[in-house]
Amino acid sequence: MKEMLNREPFALAAFSLVILLMPIWLTPFGANYPDLLQKFAIFAIFAMGFNILFGLTGYLSFGHAAFLGVGSYAAVWSFKLFTMNVIPAIFFGVAFAGIFALAIGYVSLRRSGIYFSILTLAFAQMSYNLAYSVLTPITNGETGLQLTLQDPRIIDNAFTTPGAGLPETNLFGIDMSGYPGFYFCAVVLIICFFITRRIFNSPFGLTLRGIKSNQNRMGYTGLNTRPYTLTAFVISGMFAGLAGSLLAVTDPLAGAERMQWTASGEVVLMTILGGVGTLIGPMLGAWLIKYLENIFSSFNEITLEHFFSFLPEGLQSFAVELASLFVGEGWHLTLGVLFMLIVIFLPGGLMEGWRRLLRRFSGGGGGKSEPAAAVQPAE
Amino acid sequence: MSKFTMTRRGLLKAGAASGVALAAPMSFVRGAYAQDFCNMPTGGSVTLGFNVPQSGPYADEGADELRAYQLATKHLNGEGDGGLLNTFSSKALKGNGILGKKVEFVTGDTQTKSDAARASAKRMIEKDGAIMITGGSSSGVAVAVQGLCQEMGVIFMAGLTHSNDTTGKDKRRYGFRHFFNAYQSGLALGPILAEELGKDRTAYHLTADYNWGWTQEESIKDATEGLGWQTANAVRTPLGAGDFSQYLTPVLNSGADVLILNHYGKDMVNSLTQAVQFGMREKQVNGKDFQIVVPLFSRLMAQGAGENIKGILGTTNWNWSLQDEGSKAFVKSFGQEYGFPPSQAAQTCYVQALLYADACERAGTFYPPEVIKALEGFEFDGMGNGATLYRGADHQCFKEVLVVKGNENPQSQFDLLEVVKIVPREQVTYDASIFGGDLGPADAKTC
Structure with missing residues (x-):
């Protein structure tokens, strides 16, 4: 079974099946609505890309949200200036994020460890503040960049007459809101999974892991590590740019908050929650956080009263009181507790939990046949 | 007897079938149904x-x-x-x-x-x-x-x-x-400022550096300059700055005798508190008492600023x-x-x-x-x-827009704002075209 899953076509097929069937298997969790599904796919791409840098090279970037923001702004400008078709928007989003990552990476990668993290954090914070106020003509500041009726949209307007109201983003005529938007993001996610998988298994990926375990030794063997780390940084920045442009595709708005340090911290949390350096761990982490953010924060006392209605009167109000600490505006608390539990008991994230389960169920005694699973790549 | 007997089972079947038959066209012609729109309430x-x-x-x-x-x-x-x-x-x-x-x-x-x-x-x-x-x-x-x-x-x-x-x-x-909105604040506050503070004042703006701050700064500037006031300077402060001392120090040396705080929420609480701690309200500039104005006031903010808001002018939607x-x-x-x-x-x-x-x-x-x-x-x-x-x-x-003042003698912990004047609606009405923009269509959408 495991052998089979490791083969590329099977891995891809299984992954695609899980992703494309999300609207079905997420229904019991109350998470089957287009906006959240889109976010699941998009933030999975973001976290996966982040993991190429952090998971493989060990460089902890605290400023990845900057690339997400650049991708969004580039995409929205493409909608404003050229066409509502999503292909150019994604192209510009990825390209600009890549260029931006090249510039920031070139400077930041001169240092490693905590200094690298602080440098990236500083750059991201700078970008955020620029977007928030100084660059208002480009970013529309705090309000966020939105489409307007006065946008030139030169390509669209050359071929069709604009209708009343704002146009929708489309892929050659298919509107990119709602479920079609999700399926589009899902297909992009599957492609990204394929690329990431290839990178993980390539000599390039191995080199990156070598850099993570001992950069000095890599240097002594005569390998200049800088181009490798820079490449990883740019690839990961482009993934972030892709995620940012997809955010704009599903909802044509770009706000400066996307670049805030909290957003950068969130992707670090996602990766650590899911499992650093694993292929699908970061994606699981992204889903968990987005689920908590969107579903838990929506519970209010009335929902809770309904939920605990089977309890007797006094007990019910007590349970509601207690639970309301953890839902609604308290969802951050739930996330914090969960994060602590996972870091303390499952340092390898959700993926480690999964592996432990597998080991237990594949026969307590016969578990010796799984040395491969016990080795954590690049850890 | 005819064989046309009705069993309970048959009746149920027929009922279900005719129900489906009746319902089917409805689901096909949904798009054409005039009242079909996003989240149309169907239940009770x-x-x-x-x-x-x-x-x-x-x-x-x-x-x-x-x-x-x-x-x-x-x-x-x-x-x-x-x-x-x-x-x-x-x-x-x-x-x-x-x-x-x-x-x-x-x-x-x-x-x-x-x-x-x-x-x-x-x-x-x-x-x-x-x-x-x-x-x-x-x-x-x-x-x-x-x-x-x-x-x-x-x-x-x-x-x-x-x-x-x-x-x-x-x-x-x-x-x-x-x-x-900010423009109405300016229209309402202007005449009161002229009445209370005179017509030859020099203002210094501290403005929260984002969309709302700018529109308010612009609106208040227009209104006060229309009265004959001068504007010494308008300085943008980052949102959520916490410490405003570096922005407040230059104010007293700028020749301004009114400080206008285009801040809201916690920013306003902090900047106002610090300005008062700097002793600005006891100062005399150009032979006049130094004054502070907060164009957008709310009781929640007044509660945060405590004693410091006494006598400070501003506008509010309702009190x-x-x-x-x-x-x-x-x-x-x-x-x-x-x-x-x-x-x-x-x-x-x-x-x-x-x-x-x-x-x-x-x-x-x-x-x-x-x-x-x-x-x-x-x-x-x-x-x-x-x-x-x-x-x-x-x-x-x-x-109507309310021009309010921090209450000098509050009767309770909520009695913080004193209404100076209720500015009538005609005075705060403006031409809709001055800001541009387009409402767009009202077409219903399905979702």
Whole structure:
């Protein structure tokens, strides 16, 4: 079974099946609505890309949200200036994020460890503040960049007459809101999974892991590590740019908050929650956080009263009181507790939990046949 | 006898079959059905979406807004004392929900971020089936959510948003604002400033560096310069700066004798407190007493600033100390429910919820284009702001604006603002075309 899953076509097929069937298997969790599904796919791409840098090279970037923001702004400008078709928007989003990552990476990668993290954090914070106020003509500041009726949209307007109201983003005529938007993001996610998988298994990926375990030794063997780390940084920045442009595709708005340090911290949390350096761990982490953010924060006392209605009167109000600490505006608390539990008991994230389960169920005694699973790549 | 006997089983089968046959065309012609629109309420209830900041810098306002919405829901469903339903000039609401459907609600946290606010509004529309979204305590959020609601064909009743853009360059057909705006603040405050402080003053602006701050700075500058004031300087301060001392130090040496703080929420509390600690209010500049003005005031902010707000001038949308029937009724039922008087954020949100419900009743349908028509140009009274007009051209409410002053001798911990003047509606009415923008179409959307 495991052998089979490791083969590329099977891995891809299984992954695609899980992703494309999300609207079905997420229904019991109350998470089957287009906006959240889109976010699941998009933030999975973001976290996966982040993991190429952090998971493989060990460089902890605290400023990845900057690339997400650049991708969004580039995409929205493409909608404003050229066409509502999503292909150019994604192209510009990825390209600009890549260029931006090249510039920031070139400077930041001169240092490693905590200094690298602080440098990236500083750059991201700078970008955020620029977007928030100084660059208002480009970013529309705090309000966020939105489409307007006065946008030139030169390509669209050359071929069709604009209708009343704002146009929708489309892929050659298919509107990119709602479920079609999700399926589009899902297909992009599957492609990204394929690329990431290839990178993980390539000599390039191995080199990156070598850099993570001992950069000095890599240097002594005569390998200049800088181009490798820079490449990883740019690839990961482009993934972030892709995620940012997809955010704009599903909802044509770009706000400066996307670049805030909290957003950068969130992707670090996602990766650590899911499992650093694993292929699908970061994606699981992204889903968990987005689920908590969107579903838990929506519970209010009335929902809770309904939920605990089977309890007797006094007990019910007590349970509601207690639970309301953890839902609604308290969802951050739930996330914090969960994060602590996972870091303390499952340092390898959700993926480690999964592996432990597998080991237990594949026969307590016969578990010796799984040395491969016990080795954590690049850890 | 004929064999045409009817068994229970057969009857059930036939009933089911004819039911399917009747229902089938309905599902095929859905698109053609005129009243089909996003989240059309079909059961015995209708869901409203309350999207307020529950975390972040405006969480206090958000909490008060949510209280107001819950109160409004109660009153719409005929529970409690009915609140403003009794004083509202339109008598369409009966206290039996909206169009006979029980009002239910879902809530969300905007986090005072456009992205989070849109995500939460989308959840309410796509998952929870909300037919109307209301709330928000920041102009950035209001503009972002308003844009979304226009795209999705769901009516947005803005909460606390004071920027000119909400009903100016970013106005939308599906967005409505009851709250006043920075331009109206300028129109209302100008003459009072001239009266109280004289006509040869020099002002120094400290402005929160974002959309709302800029529009307010611009509006107040226009108004004061129109009086003959000079502007010494206008300095932008980052949002949430915390320490304003570096911005305050140059003020006294600039030759300015009035400091205008275009700050809101915690920023205003901090900058005002620090300015007072610097001893600015005891200073004499150009032979005149140095003065501080805070164009947008709220009681929640006054509570935060404590002693320091005494005697400081500003404007506000509504204050609980007003003595008209509507205000009294609202303060009474809010106080009975929660034990303290409502803030201006609570009032505007409560009124917005009622206005939407009333528009549906008057339109006789939830169909958004009809509801929009019912709201546009609607003239009403009895909601605590005097006679009010929902202008059709920009969806901005025109009503009285209060010029207030920090109370020198507060009678209670809530008695912080003293109404200096109720500026009549005519004086704060302006031409809708000055800000540009386009409302866009009112077409209903399916979702």
